[in-house]
Amino acid sequence: MTVQITRRACAALLALTAVTALAACSSSSGSSSSASSATGGTYSLWDPYPQYNASSAWWKLVASCGTKAGVTIKHTAYDTTALTTQALLAGQQGTSPNILLVDNPVVSTLATAGILTTTAQNGLSTGAIAPNILGAGILNGGTYGVPIGANTLALYYNPKVLQAAGVSPASITSWASLTAALAKVKAAGKKGITFSGINTEEGSFQFLPWFWGAGAELTNLGSSQATAALTLWTTWIKDGYAPNSVIQNTQTTSWQEFQTGDFAFAENGTWQKAGAATMGAPIISIPAENGGAAPVPTGGEFFTIPVQKDKASYATSAKIIQCLSSTSNIVTTDSTLNYIAPTKAGQQAQLTADPSLSSWVTAVGVAKARTGDNLGTKYPVISQQMWTAVQKAESGAAAPASALQAAQSAAAAKLNQ
Amino acid sequence: MTGDKSRAGSAERQRDGAAMPAPPRARPGRPLRPAQLRAQASAWGFIAPVVAYLVAFYAYPLYRNIDLSIRTYTVASFVTGNAPYSGLANYSRIFRSPTFSPALVNTAVFTFVSIAFQFAIGLALAVFFYRRFRLSSLLRALFLIPWLLPLLVSASTWSWMLNSDSGIVNSFLQAIGAGPVDWLTSPHWSLAAVLIANVWIGIPFNLVIMYSGLQSISTDVFEAAAIDGANGWQRFWRVTFPLLRPVSAITLLLGFIYTLKVFDIIWIMTRGGPATSSTTLAIWSYQLGFGSLLPDFSSASAVGNVLIIIAVFFALIYIRARHRLEAT
Numbered sequence: 205m206t207v208q209i210t211r212r213a214c215a216a217l218l219a220l221t222a223v224t225a226l227a228a229c230s231s232s233s234g235s236s237s238s239a240s241s242a243t244g245g246t247y248s249l250w251d252p253y254p255q256y257n258a259s260s261a262w263w264k265l266v267a268s269c270g271t272k273a274g275v276t277i278k279h280t281a282y283d284t285t286a287l288t289t290q291a292l293l294a295g296q297q298g299t300s301p302n303i304l305l306v307d308n309p310v311v312s313t314l315a316t317a318g319i320l321t322t323t324a325q326n327g328l329s330t331g332a333i334a335p336n337i338l339g340a341g342i343l344n345g346g347t348y349g350v351p352i353g354a355n356t357l358a359l360y361y362n363p364k365v366l367q368a369a370g371v372s373p374a375s376i377t378s379w380a381s382l383t384a385a386l387a388k389v390k391a392a393g394k395k396g397i398t399f400s401g402i403n404t405e406e407g408s409f410q411f412l413p414w415f416w417g418a419g420a421e422l423t424n425l426g427s428s429q430a431t432a433a434l435t436l437w438t439t440w441i442k443d444g445y446a447p448n449s450v451i452q453n454t455q456t457t458s459w460q461e462f463q464t465g466d467f468a469f470a471e472n473g474t475w476q477k478a479g480a481a482t483m484g485a486p487i488i489s490i491p492a493e494n495g496g497a498a499p500v501p502t503g504g505e506f507f508t509i510p511v512q513k514d515k516a517s518y519a520t521s522a523k524i525i526q527c528l529s530s531t532s533n534i535v536t537t538d539s540t541l542n543y544i545a546p547t548k549a550g551q552q553a554q555l556t557a558d559p560s561l562s563s564w565v566t567a568v569g570v571a572k573a574r575t576g577d578n579l580g581t582k583y584p585v586i587s588q589q590m591w592t593a594v595q596k597a598e599s600g601a602a603a604p605a606s607a608l609q610a611a612q613s614a615a616a617a618k619l620n621q
Numbered sequence: 622m623t624g625d626k627s628r629a630g631s632a633e634r635q636r637d638g639a640a641m642p643a644p645p646r647a648r649p650g651r652p653l654r655p656a657q658l659r660a661q662a663s664a665w666g667f668i669a670p671v672v673a674y675l676v677a678f679y680a681y682p683l684y685r686n687i688d689l690s691i692r693t694y695t696v697a698s699f700v701t702g703n704a705p706y707s708g709l710a711n712y713s714r715i716f717r718s719p720t721f722s723p724a725l726v727n728t729a730v731f732t733f734v735s736i737a738f739q740f741a742i743g744l745a746l747a748v749f750f751y752r753r754f755r756l757s758s759l760l761r762a763l764f765l766i767p768w769l770l771p772l773l774v775s776a777s778t779w780s781w782m783l784n785s786d787s788g789i790v791n792s793f794l795q796a797i798g799a800g801p802v803d804w805l806t807s808p809h810w811s812l813a814a815v816l817i818a819n820v821w822i823g824i825p826f827n828l829v830i831m832y833s834g835l836q837s838i839s840t841d842v843f844e845a846a847a848i849d850g851a852n853g854w855q856r857f858w859r860v861t862f863p864l865l866r867p868v869s870a871i872t873l874l875l876g877f878i879y880t881l882k883v884f885d886i887i888w889i890m891t892r893g894g895p896a897t898s899s900t901t902l903a904i905w906s907y908q909l910g911f912g913s914l915l916p917d918f919s920s921a922s923a924v925g926n927v928l929i930i931i932a933v934f935f936a937l938i939y940i941r942a943r944h945r946l947e948a949t
Contacts, residue, residue, distance in 0.1 A: 449787075451805075
């Protein structure tokens with residue numbers, strides 16, 4: 205009996221330890237980092253590309269860059285939204301990966317959390333990277349990573365629909381000419397424009413070109429310029445130029461609407477260019493209110509190096525990142541990921557391979573980082589209020605001006621907390 | 622065990638000794654004290670896994686949730702773990718938030734309307750299927766389909782069906798001459814849309830439990846009532862319904878807690894929008910914690926705790942009602 209009791213107690217204890225261990229080491233993959241020295245060992249890399257597996261070119265490139273740096277890489281892919289939480293939890297447990305690829309607006313959040321090292325600490329070079337793309341990685345004078353590439357938004361159009369309606373794409377240079385084109389398309393019995401006005405970050409991302417194109421600033425959501433941008437959207441919905449479904453559309457469902465072939469325009473991103481090519485849909489830049497191209501927000505991930513106990517590991521991590529982002533490698537990577545390279549040399553190489561990218565290169569050239577202008581972690585707060593205001597106005601729950609003013613005071617109250 | 626058995630001298634003593642201490646009077650006295658101690662210890666050994674499980678998966682997460690809600694966690698202090706104690710400041714902030722009252726009202730409407738319809742329809746169907754007829758078991762199985770489908774599938778299907786421009790519901794409405802309804806995109810209809818989907822999903826659960834409740838009622842009672850001249854309606858209200866009361870109570874309580882925390886259907890169909898028109902407390906908590914690029918874990922856990930308090934409050938009402946039921 206005594207033996208049995210001991211055994212039972214042991215089992216109970218074991219069960220307890222197993223449970224505690226489970227809770228404590230949910231992300232054990234990163235913990236090996238402290239054991240690895242400058243050469244040799246295992247380095248961990250997390251990315252938000254669950255669509256790729258070990259047999260993909262991207263994983264093979266990562267593995268080969270690891271081999272060149274003399275280490276093996278443990279590669280883990282997470283869903284984009286899960287990655288932020290995972291990175292924060294790992295930072296809390298001290299088990300951050302050696303290299304972390306995160307969506308650019310998250311960089312400032314993680315940097316504020318103290319999880320990331322600056323390029324001054326980790327020795328990454330940022331020399332040739334276009335400043336507007338690097339912008340999302342800069343917070344309070346420190347640079348917290350380098351972009352893997354950039355994508356952005358433009359207006360895809362369906363030439364058949366435009367032709368039937370008698371609209372020349374070249375004539376669309378301002379909001380007025382775009383709205384006039386939408387009216388003609390509607391008169392011809394087709395549908396005007398589709399976009400994603402959903403109440404998530406995607407909605408803010410899609411609204412920004414119009415918001416910035418009116419001359420509005422993120423620091424003042426209640427301005428008359430902001431109202432003009434939102435009124436443009438709500439009028440389109442009210443006049444039937446845009447379907448009611450834009451209120452719930454993600455960028456994917458909006459793209460599915462465009463693929464039906466009924467729509468003249470779709471506001472969507474670089475990542476759809478392969479699908480657009482098969483349906484023969486070229487792009488024009490999103491017009492600003494009074495003509496010219498509107499500033500568009502940059503999308504795309506950043507290579508970052510999270511804080512480690514073993515400071516010597518930064519050099520190797522930096523070496524791996526420099527390998528992954530070297531011109532020859534990044535062109536291949538960015539072409540598979542549908543990104544535009546962040547450097548002039550890289551963009552030139554991409555253009556040589558595929559001249560049809562030129563309008564995207566121009567678009568990325570005038571793009572702005574959402575967290576830029578040193579907004580940093582203020583951006584998420586502002587963005588949340590912005591998409592709420594957009595939703596209220598689109599659904600008719602409030603007028604654009606009052607929705608935006610309420611958003612401004614709510615954002616200000618939250619930021620002053 | 623065998624050695625112990627011979628020492629205790631009686632297989633019977635041994636059996637209840639392992640499970641629980643036997644009444645002291647039946648004990649022959651001193652010589653058995655060590656055996657009793659061992660029995661006690663082994664009883665604890667049996668309980669330990671459950672205790673460990675409860676601590677790890679219930680007590681600790683609950684403690685963490687309360688801890689998160691009474692401190693001001695920013696992303697930085699979440700990582701370093703030195704968030705300052707802020708008492709009930711997070712709670713007072715969420716109570717004063719303009720989202721709080723719509724979220725609370727939506728939660729109440731969503732929960733009570735869902736349960737009312739699920740329960741009424743589930744009970745009606747259970748009574749309907751109680752009289753066995755040809756194909757009744759096949760039909761009953763068909764009614765279980767909403768329960769078998771993954772929520773992601775049913776919610777996505779509902780959101781396609783209710784789409785303003787290309788949904789089947791609107792084309793049906795137009796075919797019969799009614800105007801289209803912006804189910805998911807109008808602030809007046811979005812809560813109704815998610816309610817319809819949720820009622821549809823909840824019917825099978827009510828049907829199954831009420832049906833098995835009906836099965837446990839002796840047919841003699843119905844026969845007696847019929848002989849006494851009660852008509853069908855009277856038999857339902859005077860016999861079936863009162864006899865189903867214990868089953869109804871537990872169905873309603875489970876349904877209540879289950880509906881209170883519904884998240885997936887609403888999130889997939891409307892994301893709580895447009896604006897806050899279909900935001901419930903569960904949705905709001907998620908939006909605060911994970912919905913933006915900057916997580917606000919403190920406020921999110923405060924909202925979560927409010928939900929827990931509401932659930933506990935109704936569970937207490939249930940327990941009281943049960944006691945009263947048992948007393949009579």
